[in-house]
Amino acid sequence: MGIKSFDKDFLVHYKIDSFFSPEKKGGQKVVLFPVIEGVKQVMKIYESGKDERFDLEMNIYENFKGHPGLPIISKIDEYHGELIVFEEYIEGDTLADIISSYKGDADKIRKLLSGICDIMAPIWRCRYVHRDLKPENIMIRKDGSPVVLDFGIARDLDGATITATGIQPGTWKWASPEQYAGKKDMISYRTDFFSLGVIAYNLYYNTMPFGDTINAIDIKFKSGNESFSMDNSCPLKEYLRESMRFSVAQRPRLVEDLIALI
Template sequence: MSQKIDRYEIRGKIGEGAMGEVFQAYDTQTERDVAIKMLSARSLQGDHLKRFKREARTIANLEHPSVVPLYDFHLTEGEEPPFLVMRHMTGGTLADKIRNGPLPMDEAYQILRRIGEALDAAHSRGLVHRDLKPANILLDQDGYAYLADFGVVKDDMAAESLTSGGQPGTIPYMSPEQIKGETLDNRSDIYSLGVVVFEMLTGKLPFAGNLNTIVQGHIHEPVPSVFTIVDHLSEEVDEVLRKAMAKEPTARFRKASHLSRLLEAASQSPSAYLSTRDALANSADDESEFRLAYPPIKDVSDTAPSPLLPGTVKSSETRRWQLLAAGLTAVLLVFFAWFGLTQVNQDQGVVAINPTSVPTATEIVETVSIPTIEIPEQTPIPDTILVLQEASSAIWQSGDEVERIPEDGR
C-alpha cells in the first residue's frame, strides 16, 4: 500500500478488525491528524461492503457529540479501496483502560453518561448498535468517551438485512435474545451497556470462560453481585446492574440515560437512589420500568427488610380488599349451601351427604421442567467452534465471524 491515499498521508497502523484496518493519517488539506478505516480486499464483496456503507451513512446522519465524527468517506471500488475518515482519538479505547483494572465510580459514570446519550440518540432514530463493547468506545486526549463502529448497526426502517443468516456482535457482551437469534430492539443494547459498566466497575466480565460457558451464563445464570468482587460497591449499584442485565428485555431500562442517572444516584447514597428512582418512575411513560427490582444474591436472614418499591403500598391495599371480598363471598356461599341442604333434609329426610375428596393445591400443581441447551462436543471444521445448539439451529463461531445455521443447513 502506498503512503498516501487521496489527500491523506498514512503515518502508521492503529489496529485491525474483521473487515479491515485502521490507520493514523494526516489530512494535507485541513492540516490535522485523522483516523482512516479502510476496507480490506477480502471484504469487498457481500455483507462486509454493505456494512461499511451502512456505517458511513449511519454516522453521517447521526451527528451526535458522543459519536466519533465522520470527516470524509470514499465508498466506490476503484484504484483505492473504500475508506472512512474519522477523528483520531489519542486516548485509546475503553478496553485499553480496563486492562489496568477497575475504574473509579466517577470516571465510569462520566463514560456511561456520554455513551448512554449517544445510544439514546441512535435508538430514537430506530437504530440498534448490536456490537457495544469497550473496544468500540474510544477516548480523546481529555478522556471523553465516544461511541464508534456502527458497522453492524440494525436499522428498523431498512428493508434489507445486513447478514444472510449470520449473527453479528461479540458474544461476551451479547444479550440473551441476541445470542439466540431473536428479534432485537434498543433493550438489547441496554443489556450490552450493563455488561460494559459491570466490567468498568469490577475489571471483570460477568460471565467468563469458554464460549459455551459464556453463552449459558448470559441465557441462564444470574448476574454475579458486584460487591462480592469489589467490596466498596453498594447493593444499590448492584441492583442497577441487575436490572440493566435482566434476562427478559421488558424488565430492563428502556433508556440508557435512565441507567446512567440511577447509577450516579446509587453511588451517592441509598436515599439519593430511592428519590431518583421515584422521580424517573413518575416521569416514565411506563412506570413498571421502575417497579421491577432484582435483589442481590446474598444471605438476608439477618438483615432488615428492603424498602418498598414505588406503588407497592397501593397494590398491597388492593390485594387486601380483594382477599376480603373473596372471603365474604366464600362465607355467603357456605351459608346458602347449608341453608339449602337443611331444607332438603327437612323435606325429604336426607340424613347426610358424603363429602367429595378435593385434591390439595400441591396435588394439582404440575412441575414444569425447563429443558437445558445441550452442546455436543464436536467441531465441524478446524478453527470453528459450536457456541449454541438449539432444536432447529446452531450458532458457530469461526474467528471473528458468528453465524446461525438452520438444521437443514440452508
C-alpha cells in the same frame, strides 16, 4: 491493486506522509492510520465495497453529525475499485486499554455511562441499535469524555435485517442473551443496554459477570440463572442488576429509564 502494498501512486494520491500506527483488520475492513499533510487521520478500506451495511453506518454518522461523541467522517472515496473512508482520529485511549483505571470507582463509571448514553440516546430513539458496544469501540478523549466508534453491524429496527443477528468475532464477551440465541426479533436498543451493563460491571470489578469464555457465557444464558458476583455495598448494583436482565422485556423499557438508574 495498490492499496495493500502502499505503492507510490497511492501515497501521493492521498498526500500520505507516513503511518503513525500499525494497520488493524476487523470484519470487512482494514483500518490504516496515516499522517496526511501533517494531520493524523483514520483511513478505512472496505473490502466488500459499498453495500447496505456501509450505507447504514454512513447514514448514522451523517444523521447525527456534530455530536462530539461521534467521529467526523471527512471524505468517502474510491481507489482502484476499493471504497475508502477518511475519519477523524480521536486523541486518547480505547476504553479497553484503561479498564483498570476505573476499578472500584463508581462515580467515574457513572460519568462514563452518562456520556455514552448522551451519545446513544438520540440514536436509540431513532430506532438504531449499535449491537457491538464494547471497550474496544469506545474511545476516551484526553478530557475523559467518550466517543462511540464502529457502527458497522448496527441495525435499523425499521429496516430489513442486513447482518447476521448472532454474536460477531470479538463481541461475545459483551453480547446479550438474545444475540447468543440468534433471536433477531428480540434485538432492540435494550440489547445495547445489556452490553453497557456488562461493560460497567467489567469496569468496576475488572472481571466478567457471566464467564470468561464463550461457552461458559452461553451455558449461563441457557440456564436462565441471572446471578453474578456483586458486593451488597456496590453503588452500581441496581443499574447492573436491571440492565443485565436476561429477558429483554425485564430490562429498562425506555432510554430515560436506563439513564435514571445510573
